Amino acid sequence: MLTDSISDHTARVHGEVDLAQASVTAASLLAWWDEHRRAGIPWKTLPNGEPPAPDQDLDPYGIWIAEVMLQQTQLAVVGPYWQRWMTVLPTVDDLAASSLEQVRLQWQGLGYYSRARRLHEAAQLLVGRPWPRTVEGWIALPGIGRTTAGSILSSAFNTPLPILDGNVKRVLARLQAHPRPPARDQALFWSWSEALLDAVRPRDFNQALMDLGATVCTPRHPACGACPWHGSCAAYAAGDPSRWPMTDAPKPLPFQVIGVGVVFNAVGEVLIDQRLEEGLLGGMWEFPGGKQEPGESIEDCIARELQEELGIAVKVKEKLITVDHSYSHKKLRFVVHCCEWVSGDPQPLASQQLRWVLPEQLTDFPFPAANARIIEALLAQS
Ligand code: SF4
Incomplete structure (x- = not known):
């Protein structure tokens, strides 16, 4: 069971046990992703359109903008907004020098407008400085949380850091058939994401996990037959995977x-x-x-x-x-x-x-x- 392999691997991370099974799990996801990745994400490729090798860095600026846009919106929607933004504000210097009004115009339609203001504020802090290379360095900027920081660093520099966005939470909750809403057990979910991370290809592994959640382990109709992990998934074994993740009863909206x-x-x-x-x-x-x-x-x-x-x-x-x-x-x-x-x-x-x-x-x-x-x-x- 993957449940066992995650906990065993978590134990290995904490220095207790060493099992090859968890790396097989990461390897099977990466093998799936090498064939089925979502192509054409411009901030995840080199300027020539090729995917980066593990030792090649990507420009953190475009990744940062995309990650903040993706905090509330799906990839397919973000694409045109990101292209427009990068045409008008192609560098952090351009963003810092722009008026807040201009920044808001580029953000218009994405909602959560305070995020545009925080991007603008963060750009003032970043100008003339090297890009942060640590989670703490990114979290110190306005509007950046742990998963955004991990995603930027692993995407740009292939830094081995886990992520925990909505797609990843859903996949992990199903793998474990976890009996409580992910929001109530954040530390546990972070430990699973970290335990599964591939040490050599963290950039690819995180993207693979997000792609799996977005294209196969979808909210309503997971395509378990196409999933590289279905043989180890507790929710699949239970026969009704869309029951997970568990949620608290929604409150009626005023x-x-x-x-x-x-x-x-x-x-x-x-x-x-x-x-x-x-x-x-x-x-x-x-x-x-x-x-x-x-x-x-x-x-x-x-x-x-x-x-x-x-x-x-x-x-x-x-x-x-x-x-x-x-x-x-x-x-x-x-x-x-x-x-x-x-x-x-x-x-x-x-x-x-x-x-x-x-x-x-x-x-x-x-x-x-x-x-x-x-x-x-x-x-x-x-
Ligand atoms: S087997 Fe199904 S429920 Fe389990 S992780 Fe894969 S797609 Fe999701």
């Missing part, structure tokens, strides 16, 4: 309705505000609005919010669009109405700044995904 006003002035400009830096979507631009109170009509909500947040009176007119959007911790419904500015000089009472802009200028500002759909609707009707 739901809120947000009234949003697209406020026009007499010359056809619309009013946008920039959110405060702190909190969700910090620093992004948006159309003003806020939460609907119990028993309040959406028109009254918009009029009240614009009075409270901007100090203006508006006439709420026809509905423009309704947009539903889910975040990890809540679901929102944005009900958007066009508004006519009646009186009051707009003040940024709950934001960093306000701007009147023509609708066609809106694409020059970084907006979160829900607002991007509002802009589409606005441009379609104008």
Whole structure:
């Protein structure tokens, strides 16, 4: 059983036992990966497109950007964002010298906008210094945790460090048919990932583990027949591998309705505000609005919010669009109405700044995904 081989190998790591079986396990995964790897990941290849040999380094900059993008998004989605980013900001010097607004524009559509700000902050710290070569050196930078640090170092320098992203947790939980959610046993999962790591090809081994999780040991329908480890997998032996990893019962997400006003002035400009830096979507631009109170009509909500947040009176007119959007911790419904500015000089009472802009200028500002759909609707009707 692989369960035995992992624990035996863990013991070997701790100096107690020496078994060849765990290296066979790593070797079988690498043999599978040599045939079935996900090709065409540009930050994982040399400039000539060839995969690096164990003694060849890759540029950590592109890997770092990709790893931060991949913290919340799948590989297939990240590809075009990464290409665009590397065209506009090809080096850490370019990133450090860029404005935060420009960085946010490159990040637009990926969500979790504080990550873009942290990349920008980290670039200021990295400029003129050699790339960190230790986990501690990377973790000291904003926005980098242990698995991102391990992934950057093993990918760039073939450093023998384990990783523990969502794909890896799922594979390990199934191999062991682990009876508790991985989040509750992080140290144990790290020890398994470390015990399995191939000492000669850690870069390839980590990528192989992620590729196995993404292409074979998938969340709902694992293709166990194609898996190099199925003969040693406890979840496969149990007959229903998709039962793992175990999860805690999900909490229902709170739901809120947000009234949003697209406020026009007499010359056809619309009013946008920039959110405060702190909190969700910090620093992004948006159309003003806020939460609907119990028993309040959406028109009254918009009029009240614009009075409270901007100090203006508006006439709420026809509905423009309704947009539903889910975040990890809540679901929102944005009900958007066009508004006519009646009186009051707009003040940024709950934001960093306000701007009147023509609708066609809106694409020059970084907006979160829900607002991007509002802009589409606005441009379609104008
Ligand atoms: S045998 Fe199936 S469940 Fe087990 S690791 Fe392989 S794909 Fe995942």
